[in-house]
Amino acid sequence: MAPPQGFETLPDGIVGGLMAQQQRESLRTDAQQNRDRILEAANEALSASSDASLNSIAKLAGVGPGTLYRHFPNREALVLAVYRHDVQQLADSAPELLSQHEPTEALRLWFDRLAHYGRIKHGLADVLHAATSDGLAGETYGPVIGAISLLLKACEQAGRIRPGVDPDDVLLMMGFLWRIDANENGEARAARLLDLVMKGLVAGAPTSKAAAARRWIRWPRPQHANHLRRTE
Numbered sequence: 023m024a025p026p027q028g029f030e031t032l033p034d035g036i037v038g039g040l041m042a043q044q045q046r047e048s049l050r051t052d053a054q055q056n057r058d059r060i061l062e063a064a065n066e067a068l069s070a071s072s073d074a075s076l077n078s079i080a081k082l083a084g085v086g087p088g089t090l091y092r093h094f095p096n097r098e099a100l101v102l103a104v105y106r107h108d109v110q111q112l113a114d115s116a117p118e119l120l121s122q123h124e125p126t127e128a129l130r131l132w133f134d135r136l137a138h139y140g141r142i143k144h145g146l147a148d149v150l151h152a153a154t155s156d157g158l159a160g161e162t163y164g165p166v167i168g169a170i171s172l173l174l175k176a177c178e179q180a181g182r183i184r185p186g187v188d189p190d191d192v193l194l195m196m197g198f199l200w201r202i203d204a205n206e207n208g209e210a211r212a213a214r215l216l217d218l219v220m221k222g223l224v225a226g227a228p229t230s231k232a233a234a235a236r237r238w239i240r241w242p243r244p245q246h247a248n249h250l251r252r253t254e
Contacts, residue, residue, distance in 0.1 A: 059083040064104045113165030125177040137212040140199030184226035
């Protein structure tokens with residue numbers, strides 16, 4: 023067998039070693055691509071139904087059941103991998119949203135993604151609860167609270183939310199998302215509740231106060247002399 027292009031002048035032993043290394047790297051790449059496809063398919067399937075079978079997930083990912091089981095030996099391992107993957111994507115999306123939208127819009131869009139994550143967690147509550155003792159909660163806390171802190175800081179610096187909002191308070195408040203059923207009615211309810219959360223964060227924001235003051239000052243003054251215009 024002829025050596026690959028560029029390897030012709032190398033000794034046979036070195037050529038063989040380099041070719042073996044290339045094959046290993048190719049296998050690792052294929053394995054990683056398969057794993058990514060399985061996680062993507064599992065995310066989609068489990069979002070639709072927490073009862074999705076491993077065989078149906080393998081079919082959706084375009085891999086055989088054996089390939090799935092090599093990466094994830096049981097259902098719990100797959101569920102936890104999806105959970106971790108989802109949390110990391112959720113956290114990583116915060117700076118991306120801030121680069122594309124104004125701060126409060128970015129925060130609201132991020133809350134929508136959190137709601138999607140919450141629906142998955144609700145459907146898989148039993149498995150995730152069992153894994154909490156393994157440190158899963160602590161493992162995922164850091165990325166999520168970091169994303170919330172980043173978004174709140176951007177909103178506060180822009181004067182769009184009340185100052186001094188505690189990221190831990192926001193995360194605790196978001197706990198209602200884990201209690202909403204994963205169906206169309208649940209999605210609508212989550213959207214309504216998130217709107218209420220946003221209104222609470224925006225209330226008392228410096229820009230809101232300034233806008234209210236400008237509207238008040240522009241109102242026509244009554245004729246009686248004792249009336250004082252509000253300027254707060």
